[in-house]
Amino acid sequence: MSLKGKHVVVVGGTSGIGLATAKAFLDEEAEVVIASRSTAKLTSAKQVLGHNIQAFELDFRSEESAAEFFKQTGQIDHLVITAGEGVMGHFRDLDVTDAKTAFDSKFWGQYITARAVVPYLTNTGSITLTSGVYGVRPPKGASTLASINSAVDGLVRGLAVDLAPVRVNVVSPGIVDTPIYAGMPSDQRQQMFSGIAGQLPVGKVAKPEDIARAYIYLAKSEFTTGTVVLIDGGAHLV
Numbered sequence: 001m002s003l004k005g006k007h008v009v010v011v012g013g014t015s016g017i018g019l020a021t022a023k024a025f026l027d028e029e030a031e032v033v034i035a036s037r038s039t040a041k042l043t044s045a046k047q048v049l050g051h052n053i054q055a056f057e058l059d060f061r062s063e064e065s066a067a068e069f070f071k072q073t074g075q076i077d078h079l080v081i082t083a084g085e086g087v088m089g090h091f092r093d094l095d096v097t098d099a100k101t102a103f104d105s106k107f108w109g110q111y112i113t114a115r116a117v118v119p120y121l122t123n124t125g126s127i128t129l130t131s132g133v134y135g136v137r138p139p140k141g142a143s144t145l146a147s148i149n150s151a152v153d154g155l156v157r158g159l160a161v162d163l164a165p166v167r168v169n170v171v172s173p174g175i176v177d178t179p180i181y182a183g184m185p186s187d188q189r190q191q192m193f194s195g196i197a198g199q200l201p202v203g204k205v206a207k208p209e210d211i212a213r214a215y216i217y218l219a220k221s222e223f224t225t226g227t228v229v230l231i232d233g234g235a236h237l238v
């Protein structure tokens, strides 16, 4: 299926995996809308992507914001959601409130946005969510993310049945070098990436562009629904 002229929305398209995915859809000659909360990130993403895109503010955790957002976009062929904020912390130490806040973002944000888009999606369209390898192979301190990612993987199986013939899938990335790690001092971040790369069968951490290809595949692949595309450099094996 060609993506030329198709209407694509990338929620979280102002940074990291979402920004690379918006670029990949533009390369396929799709009409792209990006959304996130920060005006500064929307402006800077527009500069990176060029003026062929539209950019709207959206907090995807709010049903009201999501409803207003899709009124602005109108009919859509493909929705991609990469927005989401998780949390790390040992099960014994992490406050329940912090675990719930992460669920509100990465699980409920995707749930609410997928629900809000339904009236606007074409029958030949698709929804692609984002989870992560910690859903199947959590390191210590990732029990909340393991739960959220597994819940998102489960959600797409249910939605693929409920929303058929719309196709619903999920990309589950391993470690990707994105601004999500911007809070770490750069030498510490590089050390962490080198350590992880050394353990992975592919010998490196991913770039956002590596993961963006999976969203393009899922938008194009008319026979794929209810599927988790695990793209993790082999992290689930080690």
Ligand SMILES: NC(=O)c1ccc[n+]([C@@H]2O[C@H](COP(=O)([O-])OP(=O)(O)OC[C@H]3O[C@@H](n4cnc5c(N)ncnc54)[C@H](OP(=O)(O)O)[C@@H]3O)[C@@H](O)[C@H]2O)c1
Binding pocket: 011, 012, 013, 014, 015, 016, 017, 018, 035, 036, 037, 038, 039, 041, 042, 058, 059, 060, 061, 082, 083, 084, 085, 086, 105, 106, 109, 130, 131, 132, 133, 172, 173, 174, 175, 176, 177, 178, 179, 180
């Ligand atoms: N990077 C990794 O190693 C990795 C590994 C596995 C899974 N993942 C998952 O992949 C997804 C993307 O990660 P990334 O590394 O690309 O992160 P990122 O660079 O931090 O980008 C996250 C994007 O989501 C937006 N966002 C966050 N909260 C939002 C909200 N409430 N409403 C609307 N937009 C919101 C952010 O923009 P605003 O701040 O402007 O809202 C930003 O555009 C996340 O779900 C993450 O858990 C990442």
